[in-house]
Amino acid sequence: xxxxxxxxxxxxxxxxxxxxxxxxxxxxxxxxxxxxxxxxxxxxxxxxxxxxxxxxxxxxxxxxxxxxxxxxxxxxxxxxxxxxxxxxxxxxxxxxxxxxxxxxxxxxxxxxxxxxxxxxxxxxxxxxxxxxxxxxxxxxxxxxxxxxxxxxxxxxxxxxxxxxxxxxxxxxxxxxxxxxxxxxxxxxxxx
Amino acid sequence: xxxxxxxxxxxxxxxxxxxxxxxxxxxxxxxxxxxxxxxxxxxxxxxxxxxxxxxxxxxxxxxxxxxxxxxxxxxxxxxxxxxxxxxxxxxxxxxxxxxxxxxxxxxxxxxxxxxxxxxxxxxxxxxxxxxxxxxxxxxxxxxxxxxxxxxxxxxxxxxxxxxxxxxxxxxxxxxxxxxxxxxxxxxxxxxxxxxxxxxxxxxxxxxxxxxxxxxxxxxxxxxxxxxxxxxxxxxxxxxxxxxxxxxxxxxxxxxxxxxxxxxxxxxxxxxxxxxxxxxxxxxxxxxxxxxxxxxxxxxxxxxxxxxxxxxxxxxxxxxxxxxxxxxxxxxxxxxxxxxxxxxxxxxxxxxxxxxxxxxxxxxxxxxxxxxxxxxxxxxxxxxxxxxxxxxxxxxxxxxxxxxxxxxxxxxxxxxxxxxxxxxxxxxxxxxxxxxxxxxxxxxxxxxxxxxxxxxxxxxxxxxxxxxxxxxxxxxxxxxxxxxxxxxxxxxxxxxxxxxxxxxxxxxxxxxxxxxxxxxxxxxxxxxxxxx
Numbered sequence: 001x002x003x004x005x006x007x008x009x010x011x012x013x014x015x016x017x018x019x020x021x022x023x024x025x026x027x028x029x030x031x032x033x034x035x036x037x038x039x040x041x042x043x044x045x046x047x048x049x050x051x052x053x054x055x056x057x058x059x060x061x062x063x064x065x066x067x068x069x070x071x072x073x074x075x076x077x078x079x080x081x082x083x084x085x086x087x088x089x090x091x092x093x094x095x096x097x098x099x100x101x102x103x104x105x106x107x108x109x110x111x112x113x114x115x116x117x118x119x120x121x122x123x124x125x126x127x128x129x130x131x132x133x134x135x136x137x138x139x140x141x142x143x144x145x146x147x148x149x150x151x152x153x154x155x156x157x158x159x160x161x162x163x164x165x166x167x168x169x170x171x172x173x174x175x176x177x178x179x180x181x182x183x184x185x186x187x188x189x190x191x
Numbered sequence: 192x193x194x195x196x197x198x199x200x201x202x203x204x205x206x207x208x209x210x211x212x213x214x215x216x217x218x219x220x221x222x223x224x225x226x227x228x229x230x231x232x233x234x235x236x237x238x239x240x241x242x243x244x245x246x247x248x249x250x251x252x253x254x255x256x257x258x259x260x261x262x263x264x265x266x267x268x269x270x271x272x273x274x275x276x277x278x279x280x281x282x283x284x285x286x287x288x289x290x291x292x293x294x295x296x297x298x299x300x301x302x303x304x305x306x307x308x309x310x311x312x313x314x315x316x317x318x319x320x321x322x323x324x325x326x327x328x329x330x331x332x333x334x335x336x337x338x339x340x341x342x343x344x345x346x347x348x349x350x351x352x353x354x355x356x357x358x359x360x361x362x363x364x365x366x367x368x369x370x371x372x373x374x375x376x377x378x379x380x381x382x383x384x385x386x387x388x389x390x391x392x393x394x395x396x397x398x399x400x401x402x403x404x405x406x407x408x409x410x411x412x413x414x415x416x417x418x419x420x421x422x423x424x425x426x427x428x429x430x431x432x433x434x435x436x437x438x439x440x441x442x443x444x445x446x447x448x449x450x451x452x453x454x455x456x457x458x459x460x461x462x463x464x465x466x467x468x469x470x471x472x473x474x475x476x477x478x479x480x481x482x483x484x485x486x487x488x489x490x491x492x493x494x495x496x497x498x499x500x501x502x503x504x505x506x507x508x509x510x511x512x513x514x515x516x517x518x519x520x521x522x523x524x525x526x527x528x529x530x531x532x533x534x535x536x537x538x539x540x541x542x543x544x545x546x547x548x549x550x551x552x553x554x555x556x557x558x559x560x561x562x563x564x565x566x567x568x569x570x571x572x573x574x575x576x577x578x579x580x581x582x583x584x585x586x587x588x589x590x591x592x593x594x595x596x597x598x599x600x601x602x603x604x605x606x607x608x609x610x611x612x613x614x615x616x617x618x619x620x621x622x623x624x625x626x627x628x629x630x631x632x633x634x635x636x637x638x639x640x641x642x643x644x645x646x647x648x649x650x651x652x653x654x655x656x657x658x659x660x661x662x663x664x665x666x667x668x669x670x671x672x673x674x675x676x677x678x679x680x681x682x683x684x685x686x687x688x689x690x691x692x693x694x695x696x697x698x699x700x701x702x703x704x705x706x707x708x709x710x711x712x713x714x715x716x717x718x719x720x721x722x
Contacts, residue, residue, distance in 0.1 A: 099520050099541060102583055107542065141619070142588040144521065144540065165469070166396070166422065167522070167540070167590070168255075168380070171210070171228065172274050172331045172349070175252045 009078060009085055009117045017071060017083050018090045020064050061139065063093040066110055069138050070131050074189045076123050076182060081189060085117055087127060098144050106142045110135060113150040120155050128164045129173060130186045196580045196628055197544060200601060200612060201240040203622040207233060211616035213525075213593040215257045217267065220285065221600030223614055224269055225622050226254040232271055232281075237600040237612070240624060244283075246319045251275040256334045260358070261341045268322075270344055272332030278325035278346050280364065283318050323364040327354050327371075334381040338389055343369065345391050347379035353393055353403070355410060370410035372403060383426040385462065386530070392464055394423030400466055400476065406505045414507040416476060421469030424523065425593075429462040430530040435549040435574045449551050453572040456480075463512055465535060467523035473537050473547075475576075477512035515576050518545040525593040531611050534579065534627070538591035538615055546579040546627060580627070586617035599626060 067090045071083030082088045092115070098107035112131055116124045132147045139145070147164050149157040163169055173179050207227035214225045221237040232246040232254055250273035260268035271279045328348035335346045344356045344366070355370040377396030384391055391403040400423055402414040434453060437446035459480035467473045521540035528535050535547045552575045585591060599610035601624075612624050 099583070101520075105583060106588055140588075144590075162396075162422070165522075166378075167524075168331075168333065169349070169378070171253065175274055 005077065005121055006118045011080060012084050012086055014084055018067065063090060063095055066093050070134055072190045073130050073134055074186045076126055076186055087114055087117065088112060092150060107144060108142065109144045109146055111146045113148060115150045115153045119153060124149060124154055124160050125163055126182060128160060130183050132164060132170060133183055134187060197582050197613060197625040198628040200624045200626050203235040203240050203624065205242055206622060207620035209620050210618045211620045211622055212255050213257065214595050214614045214616050214622055215259055216595050216597030216614060217259050218261045223597060224257050225616060226257050227620060228253040230254060232257055237597060244319060246281060249279045249321055255332060258335045258337050260337045270335045272335040272346055274331040276328045276330055276332060278332055278335055280322040282320045282322045323366060325356060325366055327368065333379060336382045336384050338384040339387050343389065345382040345384065347382045347393060349378040351375045351377060351379060353379055353382060372410060374401060374412050380422060381425050383428060386428050387431050392426050394426050394466055396422050398423060400426065402507060402509065413505050414509045416509050418466055418474065419468035419470045419472065423466055423468050425467050425525040427465045427526050427528045429528055431462055433533045435533060435551050437551045449572055453551055456572060465526050465528045467526040467537055469522040471519045471521065471523060473515040473523055473526055475512040476509045479508040479510060513576055515547050516578050518578055518581055519543060527594045527596050529596045529611060536594045536613055538594045540590045542584050542586060542589060542591055544582040544585045544591065544594065544615060547576050548579050549574045549576050585615060586621050586623060589617040589619045591615050591617045
């Protein structure tokens, strides 16, 4: 990263980024549980075998939660987050059942569309990989993560998408020390 | 009527705690090797589903692939491919699972931790001898495959190359690089040798399938199939002697005639190739018979002028034979074409296992039809694929990376009978062994996968019905007649409704009569006596 590719990106004010606090109905829901809300569920102590049940008890994971997971990832070349740079944005996150024809299936697909700051950004793949890794490490395994470049926002979008969608390449990338150092640095600002 | 399904026999235990990429059932012994992201290869017994050995220390990164060398006497030879860009070859004198039953169950005792012989088990691990490291690829090795003779080993990698190595079998573990092919435009994801000939198929990130043969001492590409609209993840070949089912509506004579015709055209084309892709489809490819090749291709032969460069006559034309009924919602990572029953299994990111079978549909062609079909190079006997079973969530919520057929070994087999199991590997490290239970759907309304493993057992009936199940009649759908032309004598294999394969020396029509008799009786568990 000798030279910045986009030295003057558009920056959003962190306070303007969408947050959960705007919707208050959730809070009421928690409140209704009263003191029991603080008591850990017995299933919390169980191994992953009970994951299916656990998921049923959990609050459903929504787009805002996905956004919260990835907005604080740092851009590899700016001291700014992907949220502030609008590389990721709430309207470009979608959660859908993976198998719509199987109502009982717990599988869900999270699609995140990435908008690179410039159309020829060579770091788009790294950013996409960072988002994918972040989500795969944070979400329960019943989620299928689909990270792609928003159509028309990158000169080699299809190429990047194919790479990001390739399970084997992603798995190999996770074993690549140099690459994981970069990704790790991007994640430092998370939580 | 609920569709037939797969019923879980057992998990292989203890499993790897990281992603299981692939399993390789041994060609003769009741054991299976599994490849894991934890850099190990685990060898399990298919007799008791317990871990026999863990091969560690050979690879520095994920073990992605493995394959057993065929036709080795008294010893097992395993090639492994890893993301560390190397291919390992391992050897071990056969001691466990060598004979059915006895010694395999002894292996079970060794495997139990409470057994005082547990120390022997460790020793046993050490008996896996690291023979040689094949170094040549620049990046992650994705697939390895031994040729039918066991002489050649093909390996492929993200570096876009395919290497062919010859096992010199000189007792000194020497391998010689025979060829390096670099025509692929991206990662080569899979290589698979023809079941009989020295002909290699490969598929990859460039969405193509390529076919390679040796010609004048030089390995070269003889076909490039623009096969899919996404990465080609896996390939498998049809067995040389596969014959699809005949339609239940045809009489015995018609059926025999159709089968004869089918075999004639199959002999001309050779075994077909099965592929699966990121584009969510499973497809079958057929080589056009050489005799019918376009005359332009053989121009050098007709002019009598030898071509100095690769003779164009070696080019092959492959065309799409079938697209299997749509059944996957996400990438299809592996397919397995059973050499015993002709049933195809596919698995993928959607966590599904799907089974398909093939049936001859049309009536025997008249002479006029035969002439016409020959000129258009279309096969005169058409087949139709349909979905036998869909199992959702076969490994819970996890993606399934691979499926392989193996001979069932967990119970003593009656002479002349063999059953087949499907070994599947998933992202959570689990490896499951399941058996097709074709009769359950017919004679019972439950069974197969339990609800916790797979909800929606009978979902998407509509998908299956698009393939017109009514053409199967009420029973023969579950009964497969497979002609087996061994060199010794003509044998006929029957896959009964219980999933058992029986060798039938009788005349085909008589076999069919037997089956129909069972059909009329509607036995709860039909079985065909062994003669």
